[in-house]
Amino acid sequence: MSARPNTATVESAAAESADPCCAAPLPVLGRDVTVPLVTGGEVTYAALDYAASAPALQRVWDDVAAYAPYYGSVHRGAGYLSQLSTDLFENSRVAVAEFLDCRPDDQVVFTRSTTDSLNLLAATIPAGCQVFVFETEHHASLLPWRDARVTYLNAPRTPEQAVETLERALADRDPYGPALVCVTGASNVTGELWPVKELAAAAHAHGARIVLDAAQLAPHHPVSVRELDVDWVAFSGHKLYAPFGSGVLAGRADWLQDSEPYLAGGGASRKVARRADGGVDVEWHTTAARHEAGSPNVIGVYSIASACKALTEAGFDSLVARERHLIATVREGLAEVPEVRVLSLFGDDAPRVGVISFVVDGWNSSHFAAALSAEYGIGVRDGLFCAHPLVRTLLGSDPQDPGECGAPEAAPGERSLNAIRVSFGAGTPDEHVERFVRAVKELVRDGAQWKYRTEDGRCVPDRG
Numbered sequence: 001m002s003a004r005p006n007t008a009t010v011e012s013a014a015a016e017s018a019d020p021c022c023a024a025p026l027p028v029l030g031r032d033v034t035v036p037l038v039t040g041g042e043v044t045y046a047a048l049d050y051a052a053s054a055p056a057l058q059r060v061w062d063d064v065a066a067y068a069p070y071y072g073s074v075h076r077g078a079g080y081l082s083q084l085s086t087d088l089f090e091n092s093r094v095a096v097a098e099f100l101d102c103r104p105d106d107q108v109v110f111t112r113s114t115t116d117s118l119n120l121l122a123a124t125i126p127a128g129c130q131v132f133v134f135e136t137e138h139h140a141s142l143l144p145w146r147d148a149r150v151t152y153l154n155a156p157r158t159p160e161q162a163v164e165t166l167e168r169a170l171a172d173r174d175p176y177g178p179a180l181v182c183v184t185g186a187s188n189v190t191g192e193l194w195p196v197k198e199l200a201a202a203a204h205a206h207g208a209r210i211v212l213d214a215a216q217l218a219p220h221h222p223v224s225v226r227e228l229d230v231d232w233v234a235f236s237g238h239k240l241y242a243p244f245g246s247g248v249l250a251g252r253a254d255w256l257q258d259s260e261p262y263l264a265g266g267g268a269s270r271k272v273a274r275r276a277d278g279g280v281d282v283e284w285h286t287t288a289a290r291h292e293a294g295s296p297n298v299i300g301v302y303s304i305a306s307a308c309k310a311l312t313e314a315g316f317d318s319l320v321a322r323e324r325h326l327i328a329t330v331r332e333g334l335a336e337v338p339e340v341r342v343l344s345l346f347g348d349d350a351p352r353v354g355v356i357s358f359v360v361d362g363w364n365s366s367h368f369a370a371a372l373s374a375e376y377g378i379g380v381r382d383g384l385f386c387a388h389p390l391v392r393t394l395l396g397s398d399p400q401d402p403g404e405c406g407a408p409e410a411a412p413g414e415r416s417l418n419a420i421r422v423s424f425g426a427g428t429p430d431e432h433v434e435r436f437v438r439a440v441k442e443l444v445r446d447g448a449q450w451k452y453r454t455e456d457g458r459c460v461p462d463r464g
Helices: 007-013 058-070 080-099 114-124 159-171 196-205 254-258 298-314 316-335 365-376 388-395 430-446
Strands: 034-036 042-044 107-111 130-134 149-153 179-184 209-213 232-236 247-251 269-274 280-284 340-342 355-360 381-383 419-423 452-455 458-461
Touching: 058 080, 058 298, 080 107, 080 247, 080 298, 107 114, 107 298, 114 209, 114 232, 114 247, 114 254, 130 159, 149 159, 159 179, 159 196, 179 196, 196 209, 298 316, 316 340, 316 355, 316 430, 355 365, 355 388, 355 430, 365 381, 365 419, 365 430, 365 452, 365 458, 388 419
Parallel strands: 130 149, 130 179, 179 209, 209 232
Antiparallel strands: 034 042, 107 247, 232 247, 269 280, 340 355, 355 419, 381 419, 452 458
């Protein structure tokens, strides 16, 4: 690399050595990691927990490594590295706006995560705003609206029912006050796609705005702010193959500009002056910087931009087609096991991303997930997936039944109020999902080969 690189040099240095054809599956970190089995030996780890955090794309890692020696403070330095980092940071904002097909006046605000993005938006909503949210939402979009009037909507059983439910609720609201609808793009429990465009049309027809939680949608499908006609979209880098703890809130600027900064401090303030009475007067930025106080996470932001470019270059048409093949492999395999019940709101024919949750008759879900890991080297997730009301609805349990995001205090073999979730994406090899299907069939047919016990709320192999 030259002694005086420009931003384009930094962005392209690693890409030159990457596979330009973007053949599926896309190269990700950890694809060759081996893990020990309790039954002896080792096996290549099958990472099937993409819905929690997807592995980093190799392209993203290489781009970040190429930039790292040139890391500097953003917006605050006259030095060359600071200027280069600022350029990289702001170009990343442009890349994200292009990835989301934002409108010309939309702002892209960098946050820590989807949760942080939606809490930021919740802090900017006008006084008296009424928020409408389905009980099916992840807690990140279910819980931030503590200072608003919130109407929680029951879980719909079809996409059409979702639109009808929202329309009825909006028709009954005060038509003169501000209103906001919060909806997921793809469920983090069932993987099912929601009718976002139709929900946005219903919201706007009743004078409401809408924010899209795209945490599970953006890694799997293209998201166009213009086409969907949503007012805001939020997503996380760590689900988009981009580690380092950054997120995005993108959309209309007016509520963001009219509110107090999410965090008060350097970067958010444009001018600060002492008053004669000893206090201070502050003039806040009106750009996205208004809600980006403190030193920005440049590496996290750049990793998101890199992932956006990598997915776009790979082509969502081919990525979606391959993922549909993986989904069919898993669903057809599970359908061959009578003891397995796949959880769904909209039915078997509903379009979905690579997220599938299920329960197994006669098994504690934590026990089953532990056996998949310990005996087959397969990483899945068990619990309520930080979507407690939805999972309870799908399991047909009482809303007051106890349950946690992780495994409950239930011993192997005991019934538990939780499920098993398998999730995958652009970096998943066929062998991983094939091994998963085979493992499910063997565990149901033959039982676990090892004994397990509950330790600190988790089901673990008993090595005693």
